[in-house]
Amino acid sequence: MKRLMADxxxxxRNHRIITPxxxxxxxxxxxxxxxxxxxxxxLTHPDLQAAMNxxxxxxxxxSGEQRIVPVERxxxxxxxxxxxxxEPTIDVYFTIxxxxxxxxxxxxxxxxxxxxxxxxxxxxxxFQKGTSDGESSVDPSRMMLYLQGxxxxxxxxPVSGLSLASSSSSWAAAxxxxxxVSNADGKSFQRIVLMDQRGTxxxxxxxKQQLVKMFPDLFLLDKKKEGEGKVVGEEFGGxxxxxxxxxxxxxxxxxxxxxxxxxxxxxxxIVRDAEWIRESLANPFPSVNDDGxxxxxxxxxxxxxxxxxQSFGGFCLMTYLSSIQNPPELVYFTxxxxxxxxxxREVYDRLWLRVRERSWKYYEQYPGDVATVKxxxxxxxxxxxxxxxxxxxxxxxxTARRFLQIxxxxxxxxxxxxANMHSVINSAFVDEDSDEISNAFxxxxxxxxxxxxxxxxxxxxxxxxxxxxxxxxxxxNQSYESHVxxxxxxxxxxxxxxxxxxxxxxxxxxxFPFMAYGDFSELSNSxxxxxxxxxxxxxxxxxxxxxxxMRTALVHKKKSRAAAACYYDDMYVDFECAMKLVQRGCxxxxxxxxxxxxYQHSGLRDDGANIIxxxxxxxxxxxxxxx
Numbered sequence: 001m002k003r004l005m006a007d008x009x010x011x012x013r014n015h016r017i018i019t020p021x022x023x024x025x026x027x028x029x030x031x032x033x034x035x036x037x038x039x040x041x042x043l044t045h046p047d048l049q050a051a052m053n054x055x056x057x058x059x060x061x062x063s064g065e066q067r068i069v070p071v072e073r074x075x076x077x078x079x080x081x082x083x084x085x086x087e088p089t090i091d092v093y094f095t096i097x098x099x100x101x102x103x104x105x106x107x108x109x110x111x112x113x114x115x116x117x118x119x120x121x122x123x124x125x126x127f128q129k130g131t132s133d134g135e136s137s138v139d140p141s142r143m144m145l146y147l148q149g150x151x152x153x154x155x156x157x158p159v160s161g162l163s164l165a166s167s168s169s170s171w172a173a174a175x176x177x178x179x180x181v182s183n184a185d186g187k188s189f190q191r192i193v194l195m196d197q198r199g200t201x202x203x204x205x206x207x208k209q210q211l212v213k214m215f216p217d218l219f220l221l222d223k224k225k226e227g228e229g230k231v232v233g234e235e236f237g238g239x240x241x242x243x244x245x246x247x248x249x250x251x252x253x254x255x256x257x258x259x260x261x262x263x264x265x266x267x268x269x270i271v272r273d274a275e276w277i278r279e280s281l282a283n284p285f286p287s288v289n290d291d292g293x294x295x296x297x298x299x300x301x302x303x304x305x306x307x308x309x310q311s312f313g314g315f316c317l318m319t320y321l322s323s324i325q326n327p328p329e330l331v332y333f334t335x336x337x338x339x340x341x342x343x344x345r346e347v348y349d350r351l352w353l354r355v356r357e358r359s360w361k362y363y364e365q366y367p368g369d370v371a372t373v374k375x376x377x378x379x380x381x382x383x384x385x386x387x388x389x390x391x392x393x394x395x396x397x398x399t400a401r402r403f404l405q406i407x408x409x410x411x412x413x414x415x416x417x418x419a420n421m422h423s424v425i426n427s428a429f430v431d432e433d434s435d436e437i438s439n440a441f442x443x444x445x446x447x448x449x450x451x452x453x454x455x456x457x458x459x460x461x462x463x464x465x466x467x468x469x470x471x472x473x474x475x476x477n478q479s480y481e482s483h484v485x486x487x488x489x490x491x492x493x494x495x496x497x498x499x500x501x502x503x504x505x506x507x508x509x510x511x512f513p514f515m516a517y518g519d520f521s522e523l524s525n526s527x528x529x530x531x532x533x534x535x536x537x538x539x540x541x542x543x544x545x546x547x548x549x550m551r552t553a554l555v556h557k558k559k560s561r562a563a564a565a566c567y568y569d570d571m572y573v574d575f576e577c578a579m580k581l582v583q584r585g586c587x588x589x590x591x592x593x594x595x596x597x598x599y600q601h602s603g604l605r606d607d608g609a610n611i612i613x614x615x616x617x618x619x620x621x622x623x624x625x626x627x
Contacts, residue, residue, distance in 0.1 A: 005079050006286035012078065012085050013280050014040040016119030017126055021112050023100060024159050027166035027177050031100040033109050034158050035126065038119075039280055040089040041198070044264055045272040046077040051542055067468065068546040070325040072301075074275035079286075092273050093202035094195040097158040099176055104130060127284045138281045141183055141305040142190040144175050145274055145328060147197070149311030149336075151266075151464060152457030154201020155194045162194070171308065171608030178609060181616040183305035184329040184561070193281075197316075198273055199265040199456050206265065206456050208522045211531075214261070217254035219527035220247045251530070259534045262459055267312075267319040267544055275324055278304055303559075306330035308612065310604050311572060314338070314564070315464055315544075318588075321553045321560060322546035332615045333564035333591070334604040339577035340545045340587060344465040344472050347574065348479035348510065352490065354571045355508035358410040363503045365414055366422045370503045376403060376428050377496035377504055379435055390437055394446045395521030398437070402519040404492060406448060407506025411571030412602040424448065451515065452522035459535055461511045468543035474536050476510035509572050547587040554590030562590060563615040565604075568597040592618045594625050 021035045044052075047069070078084045100106055108129040112122055129137040148155045156162045163169040167178040175181045175189050182188055196203040212219050282302045307328035309317035314336015320327045339347050363370050380400040383390050390398040406424060409417045424444050430436045451458045462472035483490040488502075495504045513536075516529040523532070553559045566578050581588045594614055596603075603611055617623035 005082065008082075008085055009075065009078055009286045010284075012040060012089070013276075014089075014120070015123040015280055015284065017112070017122040018119050020115065020117075020122070021109060023109060024164065026164040027169070027173065030177065031106075032158070032164055032176065033098055033100050033105070035096050035112070036093070037096065037123070038091050038093050038202075039277060041092050041273050041276050042084075042087045043090050044087060045071075045074065045269065045276075046081075046084060046087075047071050048264075048268060048272065048542070067543045068322050068549060070323055070546075070549050071272070071275070072325040073279075074272055074324075075279055090198060090204040092195065092198055092204070092277065094193055094277060095155075095158055096191050096193055097164070097172065097176065098191045124284070127281075136282060136284050138284075139190070139305075140278050140282045140302045141185065141329065142187055143278075143281070143305055144181075144189045144192045145278070145304045145307040146172075146192060146194050147270070147274070147307065147309045147313030147316045148194075149313055150197065150200065150457065151312050151460055152200055152454045154196040154203070154205075158192075158194065168609045171604055171612040174609035174612050178613065180613045181306075189305060193277065195274060195277065197270045200454065206262070206459075207453065208455060208525075208528060211258065211455075211527070215254045215258045215527070217250040218258050218531065219525065220251050221526040251527075255530055255534055258531050259538060262456075262531070262535060263538070263541070265456060265460060266463060266541075267316045268323060268542060270316050271320040271323055274304075274307075274320070278302070301326035304328035306332065308332045308334065309336045310334045311336050311601065312464060314573075318550065319544050321550045322544070323549070327553050327560050329560060330616075330619055331560045331562040331591075332612065332619070333562070333566075334611060334615075335565065335567055335570055335573050335601045337564060337566065337573065337578035337581060337588065337591075338545070339465065339574050340467065340547075340581055342465075342574070342577050343469070344462060344475045345479060347465050347577075348476045349482070350574050350577070351476070351508060351510070351571075352479055352483050354574070355407060355410065356490070356505050358508070358571050359407065359503065359505045361414070362410060362418055362421065362506070365418055369422060369425050372425055372428070373504050374496045374498065374500075375435070376400075376425070377492055378498075379437065381493065381496065389518075390442070392442050392446050392521075394452055396446070396452070396524070397518045398442060398445060399514075399519050400492060400496070401507070401512070401514060402449070403445065404504070404507045406445070407508050409448070410506060410508060411600055413600050413606050416606075417600075417602070449520075452520050455523060455528065458511050458515055458520075458523055459532055461509075463535065463538075463541065464544075466538075466541040467545055468541055470541075471537050471539040474511075474513050477512045477514075480507075480510075480512075545587070550587045551589065554588065558590070560590075561619045562588070563592045563594065563618040564588075565594045565596065565599070565611050565615060567599055567601055567603060568595060570601050572601045592626065594618060 016038045017035050018038050019036055021033050023031050023033050026032050100109055112125060127136040127138060158164060162172050164173045167173050172192050175192060198204060199206040303326040307317055314333040315338040317331055317333060318338050377400045380398060380403055384399055392398050406421060409421055427438060427444060428441045430438045462475055466472055488494045490505060492504050494500060495502045516523045516532050518524045554562060566575060568575055582591050582593050599606060618625050
C-alpha cells in the first residue's frame with residue numbers, strides 16, 4: 001500500500017524542469033547553472049484545512065496559549081490517506097542557482113541540456129548526479145531558501161535581477177562565491193532556491209483575467225462588452241427583478257468561493273509550499289524500505305540549511321518558526337520582523353507618521369519639488385472635479401490620491417529611490433511653463449504603480465497583519481481619515497493650496513478602497529471591488545504566528561539559529577515594534593539583532609553581500625553583534 005502511495009506522490013508532485021538549464025559566467029572564472037522548476041502543490045495543505053474546519057481563532061484562546069500545531073512532515077497525510085490526492089493543486093515555480101565547480105558538474109549540465117528530454121525527464125535526471133537509482137544528489141542542509149518581499153510580486157531572477165558577477169555583487173553571490181556564509185555544519189551552500197510565492201510571478205499567478213475565468217459569476221454585474229447584450233442577466237430569462245435576484249445570488253456564492261480561495265495565498269500557505277519543495281528536492285523518488293516505512297521518515301528531518309527573508313519574506317520566516325516543526329537551521333531576517341501583537345490599526349497609525357517623516361526627508365533633498373508636487377495635485381484635483389479626468393494608458397484615472405501613492409518608494413535609499421521619484425515628478429508637465437500633463441509622465445506612473453498586474457498586493461496586503469484577530473476593515477484608510485481630522489497637514493486638498501506653508505505629504509505602503517473606484521482599471525469593476533471589500537471584512541483569519549513555537553525553535557530546542565538586520569529608519573517595518581519582539585522573554589528572544597541607520601529597507605539590494613556576511617557571522621557567534 002505504501003509503495004502505491006509513494007508512486008502516486010511522485011505523479012501528484014509532477015516535478016518539471018521546464019527548459020534546458022542555462023550557464024552563466026560569474027566571479028573568479030566560475031560558472032553557475034540556473035534551472036527553472038515547476039511543481040504541483042496542494043491548493044490547501046491538509047493541516048491548514050483541518051485548522052479551517054476547526055475554526056481555530058485567537059478569540060477562543062487566552063493570551064500565551066499555543067494556537068498553531070506545528071507540522072512535522074508536510075506530505076505526511078499523502079502517505080497515509082489515499083483521499084489526500086484528490087486535493088486540487090496549483091503550480092509553484094522556482095529557480096535553483098548552483099556552481100559548476102568540476103568536470104562532473106559540467107557533464108551533468110550538458111546532459112540536462114539534451115533537447116529531447118521532457119520537462120519531467122529533465123527533473124528526474126537532475127537528481128541523479130553521482131548517485132545510485134532512487135537517491136537524490138540534493139542535500140537540503142546545503143541549500144539556502146530565499147523568501148522575497150511583497151506580498152504579491154514574484155521573486156528576482158538570478159543574473160538579470162540578482163547579480164552574480166562577483167562575490168560582493170549581491171547577497172546570493174556572497175552565499176555561493178564569497179566563502180564567508182556556511183551552513184550549521186560549516187559546509188558551503190551549494191544551491192540557492194528562489195521561489196515565486198504562490199499566486200505571484202510564474203506560480204499560478206493571480207490576475208483579473210484568471211479570476212474572471214475561475215469565478216465568472218463574481219463579475220456578472222460588470223459592464224458588458226459592446227454587442228454582448230444590454231441587460232444584465234438577460235441570459236437567465238424571466239422579468240428584470242427575478243433576473244437581478246438570480247444574478248446577485250450567483251455573485252454572492254462566487255464571492256464566498258473567491259474569498260476562501262484568496263485566503264489560501266498568505267504566509268501560512270507559502271511556508272508550507274516551501275516545505276513541499278524542500279521535501280520534493282530531498283526525496284524526489286518516494287520509496288519504502290523493507291519494513292514498509294518510507295525512507296524519508298527513517299532518515300529523519302532534513303530541514304533547509306538556511307533561509308533568508310526580506311521584508312514580507314521575514315514575516316513568512318516568523319510563520320515558518322511558528323508552523324513547521326523542523327524550520328530552517330539558519331534564519332536570516334532583513335527588514336522583516338513583523339509587528340506581531342500590534343493591532344492592525346495601530347500598525348497604520350504608526351506608519352503614517354513614518355511616511356510623513358520620509359516625505360519631509362525627500363523635500364529636504366529636493367526642496368524645489370514642494371511647489372511642483374502642489375502644482376501636480378491642484379491640476380489633478382481640478383480634473384477630478386470636472387467631466388474631463390486624466391486617463392492613464394492602462395485605462396485607470398490619474399487622481400491626486402493615486403499620484404501621491406508614488407510615495408511607496410520613499411522607503412528606499414535616498415540616493416536612488418529619491419532620485420527616481422524626483423525624475424518622475426519633474427516629468428509631469430510638457431514643459432516648465434505649461435500645466436499640461438505629459439504623456440511620458442502618464443506612462444511612467446503606470447509603470448511605477450503595477451497593482452493592476454499584481455492585484456494580490458491590493459487584495460491581501462492588510463491581511464499580512466491579520467494574525468487571527470478579526471477584520472482589517474481598510475485600516476490604512478481609517479487611519480488616514482483619523483490623521484486628517486486631527487491634523488490638516490495630512491490633507492493633500494489643503495496642503496496643495498499655493499498659500500499653504502506645509503508640503504503635500506505622500507502616501508506610503510498602504511492600500512485603499514478608492515483604488516477599486518476608477519483609479520486602477522483592472523481593480524475597478526464590481527467583481528474586484530466586492531472581493532476587496534469581502535477580504536477587508538473577513539474576520540475568521542487563521543493565526544500566522546505562535547509565540548510558544550517560535551521560542552521552542554529559537555530558545556528551548558535551538559532548532560534554528562537566527563540573526564536580523566533591523567533598520568532604525570525603516571519606513572515599511574516599524575522599528576519599535578520589532579525591538580519589542582527580540583527582548584528577553586519575548587517571541588524572538590533568540591534572534592541576534594544588527595541595528596543600523598546606515599541602510600534603508602532596501603539594504604539587502606543596496607549592499608547585500610556585506611549584510612548577509614555580517615548576519616552569518618552573528619548567527620555563529622563569530623561577531624559580537626550586538627556588543
